[in-house]
Structures are given as C-alpha cells and as structure tokens.
Amino acid sequence: MQSLSPSRDEVLFLPLGGTGEIGMNLTLYGHDGAWIAVDLGITFGGDDFPQHPILMADPAFIAARRERLKGIVLTHGHEDHIGALPYLWQRLRCPVYATPFTAALVRSKLNRGGVSDVPLTEIELGGRCALGPFTVEFIHMTHSIPEPNALLIQTPVGHVLHTGDWKLDDRPVVGRGYDYQRLHGLRRSPLLAMACDSTNATVPGRTGSESDLFEPLLAMGRTAKGRIVATAFASNVARLITLARVAEALERRFGVVGESMERMVSAARATGYWPDDLPPLVDSRHLGHLPTGEVLAACTGSQGEPRSALARIAQDLHRDLLLDPDDLVVFSSRAIPGNERSIRRLHRHLQGRGLRIVTDQDAQVHVSGHPAQEELKQLYNWVRPPIVIPVHGTPRHLRANAELARTCHVPEVFLARNGDVCRLSRWGVEKLGQVETGRLSRHPDGKLQPVDAVLLQRMREQAH
Numbered sequence: 001m002q003s004l005s006p007s008r009d010e011v012l013f014l015p016l017g018g019t020g021e022i023g024m025n026l027t028l029y030g031h032d033g034a035w036i037a038v039d040l041g042i043t044f045g046g047d048d049f050p051q052h053p054i055l056m057a058d059p060a061f062i063a064a065r066r067e068r069l070k071g072i073v074l075t076h077g078h079e080d081h082i083g084a085l086p087y088l089w090q091r092l093r094c095p096v097y098a099t100p101f102t103a104a105l106v107r108s109k110l111n112r113g114g115v116s117d118v119p120l121t122e123i124e125l126g127g128r129c130a131l132g133p134f135t136v137e138f139i140h141m142t143h144s145i146p147e148p149n150a151l152l153i154q155t156p157v158g159h160v161l162h163t164g165d166w167k168l169d170d171r172p173v174v175g176r177g178y179d180y181q182r183l184h185g186l187r188r189s190p191l192l193a194m195a196c197d198s199t200n201a202t203v204p205g206r207t208g209s210e211s212d213l214f215e216p217l218l219a220m221g222r223t224a225k226g227r228i229v230a231t232a233f234a235s236n237v238a239r240l241i242t243l244a245r246v247a248e249a250l251e252r253r254f255g256v257v258g259e260s261m262e263r264m265v266s267a268a269r270a271t272g273y274w275p276d277d278l279p280p281l282v283d284s285r286h287l288g289h290l291p292t293g294e295v296l297a298a299c300t301g302s303q304g305e306p307r308s309a310l311a312r313i314a315q316d317l318h319r320d321l322l323l324d325p326d327d328l329v330v331f332s333s334r335a336i337p338g339n340e341r342s343i344r345r346l347h348r349h350l351q352g353r354g355l356r357i358v359t360d361q362d363a364q365v366h367v368s369g370h371p372a373q374e375e376l377k378q379l380y381n382w383v384r385p386p387i388v389i390p391v392h393g394t395p396r397h398l399r400a401n402a403e404l405a406r407t408c409h410v411p412e413v414f415l416a417r418n419g420d421v422c423r424l425s426r427w428g429v430e431k432l433g434q435v436e437t438g439r440l441s442r443h444p445d446g447k448l449q450p451v452d453a454v455l456l457q458r459m460r461e462q463a464h
Contacts, residue, residue, distance in 0.1 A: 004421065004435070005068075006030030008133075011155055011192055013422040013429075016437050017041070017057025019391045020398065020417045022199065022337060023080040024439070026057040027162065027391070031155045034132040035062060037072045037092070038151060038162055042083035044305075045441075052451065056084040057418070058438035063091040070131035071095040075164030076148040077102040077267075078235055086113025087442055095119045097129050099138060101147040104267040126179065140179045141166035144210075144236045144369030146273045147175060150183075158192035158426060161383065165197050165392065167368070168375045171211040173238035174273050180382075187384040192424040193414075194385035198393030199370035201401035206374045208367040210238040216364040217246045217332070226292040226326030228252070231302040231310045232333050234260040236369075237268045239332055240298055244278050247296035255282035257321055258300030258309035284320045292324060302333035304342025314349040325354035332365045337394070373404055380408040387412045387429050389422070 006012040011031050018025030023043025029036050040059075045052035062069055071094050074082055082102065086109055089096075096118055098106055103122045110118055123129050125147065128137045137152040143165050151162040168178060200207065221228055228247075232239045240256065247254035256262055265281070268274040282290070287297050299321075301310025310329075312318040323329070329350055335343050350357055360366040371379070380388070388410045390401035395417075402413045414429045416422055419437040423430045439451040 005033055006035070008032040009157055009425065011153075011157060011160055011424040012432075013160070013193070013195065013389065013416070013424055014061075014435065015391060015416060015418050015420065016059065016061065017418060018080070020395055022393060024055060024057045024084075025081050025392065026059065026084075027195070028062055029134070029153055029160065031157070032133040033068060034134070035065065035069050036131050036134050036136070036153070037062060037069065039075055039081040039164075040072055040084045040088055041078070041080035043080060052441040053444075054083075054442040055451070056087060056440050056442070058440050058450065059088055059091060060438070061435050066092050066094065069094045070134065071097055071129075073129075073131070073136050073151060074098040074102050074106070075151060075162070076143060077105040077145055078165065081165070082106055082109065085118070086110055086115050087440075087448060089115060089118055095121060095131075097121050097123055097131075097136070099123055099125055099147045099149060101267060101271045101273065104271055105263075108263055108267065125176070139182050140176055142169035142172045142175075142178045143167060144233065144238065146237055146268065146271070152186070152189075158190045158424070160192055160424060161186060161194040161385065163194065163196045163379075165199070165370060167207045167371045168378060169207075169209045171209045173210040173241055183379065184382045187382065191383070191385055192426070193387035193389055193429060194383060195389045195391045196376070196379075196401060196405075197370055198390040198397040198401035200368055200372045201376060201390070201393065201397050201404055203368075203372040204374075205372050207370065207372045210242065210367060212367060213239070213242050213332075213364065214245060217242065217330070218249055220328075220330065220358060220363060220365070221246055221250045221252075221296065224328040226324055226328070227295040227297065228328050228330065229297050229299060229310070229313070229321075229323065230330040230332050231299050232366075233302060234258060234264050234300050237264060237273055240265065241275060241278070243296065243298050243332070244281075248279055250296065252294050252296040253282045253287075253290055254279070254296050254298070255284050255287045256298045257284045257287065257313075257318075261298060261300050288321045292327065297321060301346065302331055303336055303339040304344075304346040306342070311346055311349075314346055314353070323353065323355060327355055329355050329357050330365055331357065331359040334360055334366055334368065376401065376404050377408055380405055380410060385410060387414060387424070389414050389416055389429070391416075
C-alpha cells in the first residue's frame, strides 16, 4: 500500500480519523493521482487519558504524499473538524478552503498558534472550488454552529456526498436553513456513495429545533432568585443568541465568560451572525458587580474542563464571577462520551456549595446538532445513495446507522474503519487494504509525539 496512487477510473475513500470514534476527523479522497483532505480535527484526552490533553489523527500517510494533496476542505468550524490545523499544517502545506464563518475561526486559531503563511480561501455559501481533478460543492446544512456544509465531491467518474455534521432544523436560530432543493436533487446526480454522520444514529425520532429552547429556558429562568449561569458548547452561537433573548425577556443583563466563547461571539459579529437588535453584552469583568437578580451569564465548561470558566467559578477561583447559594446553574448541553466523570466532578463541586443545577436529564435545556433516526431516514430517502458509508461515531453508532440505511433500502452499506482504503466506482465499493493509522498527542510544551501502541490500543478498545 505504500505506493498507493488513485487511478482515473475510481475514487478512493480513506479515513484517518473520525470513523470508529467521535472526534479527530480527517478523511482523504483520492482520484486520478491526486488527494484532498476533508477536515483536520482534534479531540481531548479528558480523565481517561490525562497525559494526552489534545489528540489528533497522525497524517503521516498523506504527509508523505503532500505533493499530491490539492487542499484541505473544511465542513464547519467545530474543534473536532478544524482544531488540528495549527499543529499539522506545516506537515501538509497545502491550500485550505472554508466558508466565511469557518474561515474567521481558522484565522483566529492560526494567529494564536503563530502560523501565518496558510493560503486560506473563502468559499461563498453554496459555492464551489476546483482542486486538481476534483470539484467540491458546498451544500448548506443545519447544525449547532453557523455555516455547516455537506460537500459534494465531484469527479469525472462520479460524486461522493460527505455530509459533515448536520441535522434537519426547519427553524434554525442562526443562518439559512438546509438546502432542501439541492439535497433532493442529488438523486439525479451520478452519486457513487454517501459518507454520513452517525453520532445520533441510536436516537429514535427527531433531534428538535434550536427554536424549541426559548420557552423552556425562559420558564426556568423565571424560577431563579439569584444569578443564572448557563454553560453550553462555546461554538453554539444559536444557543448563545437564545440565552441572550431569554435574558432580555427576563430583564436581565447578558454576558459571556470564557475566552473561547468570547472569540465565538466576535466571529459571529464579524460575519453578520450576531443580531443587531440584541442589547449590548456586559463585559465579563463587570458581571460580578451587578445585582444577582439581574445577571444571566453564559460560560464555558459544559464538559467539566478543569481550566474552563465554570470549573474555576465552582471553586471560587474566577477573577470576575463568584456564585451564591441562590444562583442557578444550567447545563445547556449534553455529555460527550468520555467526559462523564469530569462533568460529575463539576456537579459535585457546585452542589457542595448549595447551588441548584439543571441538566438535559431534568428539563428541555438542550437539543443536539446531529440527526436522529427519522432525520437520517429522511435524508436517505431524498438522496437515494447507492452506497452509504457511516462515519463520525463509535462502532456502535456506525452499526446503528448502517442498519438504518438498510431499512431505507440503500442498495449497499459499507462499514469502514480508520485506515481502510476503499475503492468507490460504478460497480460498488471494495476494500483494497489498510494503511497504518496512529494518534499524535500535543504536550504542554507544544511538541507533537506519537501515542504509543499500547495506549493506542486501549483508546480503540474504549471506543468500542
């Protein structure tokens, strides 16, 4: 497999990360001697692997062929899709393509990482870019961040739909809705396969709309005597806007606490996603000086990250905000697998101080950004792909998505894992072999080191 070069009569699909796990997304597509990479993400070691705080897929296979790598195409701005760029780009040194909001996040991330020479091209919403023998079309979806895109990867021998992260939200709080007409029209395109998000493939029904959260959060806010502190994924701009509107309805002042959340609001403002009619945000330095009944603050820390704003607030270590027993803490998020212990530890800290906590197990305070079973069925019925390759999920999620695709009468379903080299052609899908995959760990000194084989095997076993 070392001399592997894609021919002109096939498209090769090769995931190096994110297939068989959640996070570290990195997928390669090859055609006519050339490659493109879709996403370049990270994950966090958490309590299970505290010695490896930041992990990413090892790009050694494509780094050895970087003269054939025509570009990195980013589906959207979540860390598990863009977070490895500052660490790995020097090994790949190719153009990067993204829509405007994702590009704004990437510029900020690269600047903080001291990487200044990346050729970053902004693609308009619904636009296309040519990368060697590939043409990549960006198809707008809905998710929990602005500008999520599915990618239609086009070649002369056929197309592949790479969904990225998505859901079918008919009432999104931010941005335009998903492109129904284009998605439905794909059934008439020469589609070879569809690589589809599997994160919620075990969840029945539909995910629900971001718009559904305003009334429950407002009702909950009316029960609070003191401050309301809501923690959510920093990238969920729609959730931050909903919380700001709840604060306005409660006649409370709204602010965000935590650098990553502040950067997200800044990017949303710069790209036109933060509504002009919202009251001005209160600087985090001033929130602690307001009367407790006038504060609604959003802060980082929904996953129990030890250095997050909420973790420091829970231990009275935050410079700007302290909490009192009358205050309410809302976890407007879900637990990412692997973070359960960190979150429980944070809950204990907060409860030990007499604070009231509300999670998604107690009330409707969160909706996912990924498709549940009915949405997956709907998209399969619209697109009618000849082959489905489940991605973005643990083996359990991939198997559930595969079974769901079969119930939708998808002619062929293929379960791949990281490192599998799969040939896509008009005759179907065929596994050609497997390339070596690994994980790189970024240490506090900034160096990247390979994860040793024993620990890597343990990580893979935990994913199962």
